[in-house]
Amino acid sequence: MTETLPKPSKEELVARAARVRLLVFDVDGVLTDGGLYYGPSGEAMKRFDVKDGHALVMARLAGLPAAVLTARSSSIVDVRGRELGLAAILQGKKEKGPALDELLTQFSIPAESCAYMGDDLNDLGPMSRVGLSACPADAVPEVRHEAHFVAQSRGGQGAARELVELCLKASGRWEDVVGLMRRSDTQSILKG
Template sequence: MTEPQPKPTKEELSARAARVRLLVFDVDGVLTDGGLYYGDGGELMKRFDVKDGHALVMARLMGLPAALLTARTSTIVEVRGRELGLAAILQGKKEKTPALHDLLTQFSIPPESCAYMGDDLNDLGPMSHVGLSSCPADAVPEVRQEAHFVAQNRGGHGAARELVELCLKASGRWEEAVGLMRRSEKKSGRVG
């Protein structure tokens, strides 16, 4: 077994997060709770966290695009990704590292300007090729060991939002994002 990578200091983590120009997320166990619900006709449901989704919209509005990279294929994921206005939805990618490289090339983003969040062993490849690797609190031990940033929340329960907030705060865009949300609420007349 290899020695665990030392975790970056708070300053190093902030510097990595400030450089991020593209967020890439695995789906099952990261944006969902990892549960797969099947009926007679196949997959019926996945559970997504609305706070994660809201954070992805905020990131997009602040000029920080996000993408999905998953080994599975699901209409549900396509629908959710489009609903959130994600930059790319890559499904059925059993070999995630080459798919990540293609995505980075497509968007002209160097690997050090990408953050990736995964939760299982098949995410170790992409995690080792980005500037900011991250995972939910309930990721498998090998992934938690390799991640630069381990969220306090579980997958499908706010972990993705933590990564978005980390990147927006480190790049000085968080307050602007909050202000944008406040102005949006006032314009719509919504109270709560």
């Protein structure tokens, strides 16, 4: 049995979230429910949560870029990522730690200013590198153990939105983005 690491206090969690300048998400089990649906030609579908998607759009509008980093490759992820206006879509990255380092270099962001949300053992590498590590409620025990923030929601069912809201509220951008949502002229740029 591994030793239990103390979770950050609420104040420390908010401070970590306030420093976030880049959000990075795994896909399967984080932005989706983890189910893989195959047809005769290979992967046919993934289920994404519209509230997670809308949160990623709100983050973009608030000046907080988001990216995906996944070991699998899927045209479905490209389509969804472009639809949401993600800053980067890294697929087929079996070595996620070095891939995260590439993203940090690309955006000139120090690791302590990055949040990463993952759900399985291959996410432990990037989680150990960032200032704010997070996971859905249904992540594997080792990941929940290591995460600074464990969402109340399951993967593909609002976990990503919880992380986005935490970061936007901690950095004082939440009210601005909510105000932006109230204006009807923004509806044409929302596709979450």
